[in-house]
Amino acid sequence: MNPLLSRRYLALLSLVCTLCSGSGLHAGAAGGATVSALGLPTAKPEAVGFSSGRLGTVEKFLRGEVDASRYSGAVWLVARDGKAVAHGAIGQRDIGRRLPFTEGTPVRIYSMTKVITCAVVLTLLEEGRFNLNDPIGKYLPELAKMSVMTGGTAEVPELVPAKRAVSIRHLLTHTSGLGYDLLGTNKTMREIYTRANLWRGPANLQEFAAKVGQLPLHHHPGDGWTYGINMDVLGAFVEKIAGQPFEQVLRERIFQPLGMTATTFRPNSAQAEALAKVYKRNKNGGLEPENMFNLNFNEVRFRPVAPA
Numbered sequence: 001m002n003p004l005l006s007r008r009y010l011a012l013l014s015l016v017c018t019l020c021s022g023s024g025l026h027a028g029a030a031g032g033a034t035v036s037a038l039g040l041p042t043a044k045p046e047a048v049g050f051s052s053g054r055l056g057t058v059e060k061f062l063r064g065e066v067d068a069s070r071y072s073g074a075v076w077l078v079a080r081d082g083k084a085v086a087h088g089a090i091g092q093r094d095i096g097r098r099l100p101f102t103e104g105t106p107v108r109i110y111s112m113t114k115v116i117t118c119a120v121v122l123t124l125l126e127e128g129r130f131n132l133n134d135p136i137g138k139y140l141p142e143l144a145k146m147s148v149m150t151g152g153t154a155e156v157p158e159l160v161p162a163k164r165a166v167s168i169r170h171l172l173t174h175t176s177g178l179g180y181d182l183l184g185t186n187k188t189m190r191e192i193y194t195r196a197n198l199w200r201g202p203a204n205l206q207e208f209a210a211k212v213g214q215l216p217l218h219h220h221p222g223d224g225w226t227y228g229i230n231m232d233v234l235g236a237f238v239e240k241i242a243g244q245p246f247e248q249v250l251r252e253r254i255f256q257p258l259g260m261t262a263t264t265f266r267p268n269s270a271q272a273e274a275l276a277k278v279y280k281r282n283k284n285g286g287l288e289p290e291n292m293f294n295l296n297f298n299e300v301r302f303r304p305v306a307p308a
Contacts, residue, residue: 039259043083050078055086066091069286072279073101093276095287106262107276114231118172120253121234129241132172135165136233139240142213143233148177149216154191163220168237170221171230177217178228189218198229205236205246 045052055078062074073091077084093101124130130139137144146166152158162177170176179186181193196215202208212233218226235246242249247265255263267275280290 040079040082040084043085045085048080048083048085050080050085058086059088059090063090070281072287073105073276075101075103075105075107077103093274095277095279096289101276104274105276106267106271106274108278109263116250116254117231117234117238120238120250121168121172123253124238124241130168132169133167135167136171136237137165139237140209140213140233142210144213146177146213146221147216148220149189149192149218152188154188154195157188157192157216159216162217164222166217166221168234171234171237173225174227174230175223175225176221176228176230176233177219177224177226178212178215178230178233179218179226180228183227184218186218189216192216198232205232205239209233209236 045055058076058078062071062076065071066073071091072095073089073093075089076087078086087103089101089103089105091101093099093105125132135144143166146162147159148162150158150160166176166178171178179189179193181190181196181198184190193215196211198208198211202211212229218224218228238249239246244252255261262271264271278290279287282288
């Protein structure tokens with residue numbers, strides 16, 4: 001199997017997911033690795049087509065963001081053709097305890113997990129295991145007959161049957177109509193999703209999918225775009241297709257081929273202690289912990305964990 005991700009994209013992933021101040025989105029993974037742990041050799045920038053002077057602006061920019069209290073810390077890696085030409089870390093992973101951010105600091109990647117989930121779904125597509133336009137109900141029957149909310153209240157919503165089935169394509173493109181409990185302008189829908197207790201109620205992804213099947217959609221599948229729990233549903237889909245726990249599939253198809261050995265849904269005690277805190281900007285222009293996203297991993301009842 002040829003992974004759809006290559007090492008040259010790790011630089012982008014590292015930079016995007018480790019600027020630690022803003023909020024993340026729902027269940028994600030934690031990972032952290034040094035350049036040596038990734039097995040990347042180093043090279044002089046000019047040897048692989050970079051300018052040393054221009055690369056220096058990366059650290060300058062990030063340091064300016066940290067010094068201005070827009071971010072608590074950052075780690076970066078720039079590589080080409082598998083060779084690292086610039087890397088480093090600045091700031092603090094825990095401001096209150098004045099703990100430094102290092103290249104090995106694990107971070108909560110939250111919605112970057114969506115990118116990984118998409119990639120593993122596409123590996124299964126390449127193997128001919130399903131078609132993009134297949135209805136998700138073909139694999140998860142509890143999602144076969146969805147309804148769309150047209151009005152009413154959280155207690156008594158007004159619903160109509162969806163005009164078409166939710167497809168795998170809809171889930172991959174956030175056009176299914178599924179939303180989030182914490183996001184969106186429709187307060188009634190947020191209340192309905194919150195009452196479903198999606199994150200602490202189900203014991204596994206299959207129970208999660210069963211709960212989702214009882215929720216209304218924001219719009220008919222394919223008729224709009226709503227950022228929501230689509231990738232979480234695809235996690236249950238992957239388990240059904242592959243016949244393995246979700247994290248085991250990720251490990252075998254993505255993490256192991258790319259050397260992402262520290263990426264997991266269940267960090268060990270050392271990783272949990274070293275996790276970078278998530279911060280938000282306060283009204284005074286500084287940073288304060290974003291408690292909603294500094295999730296204690298023991299608080300989540302289910303995580304798609306693979307056997308050791």
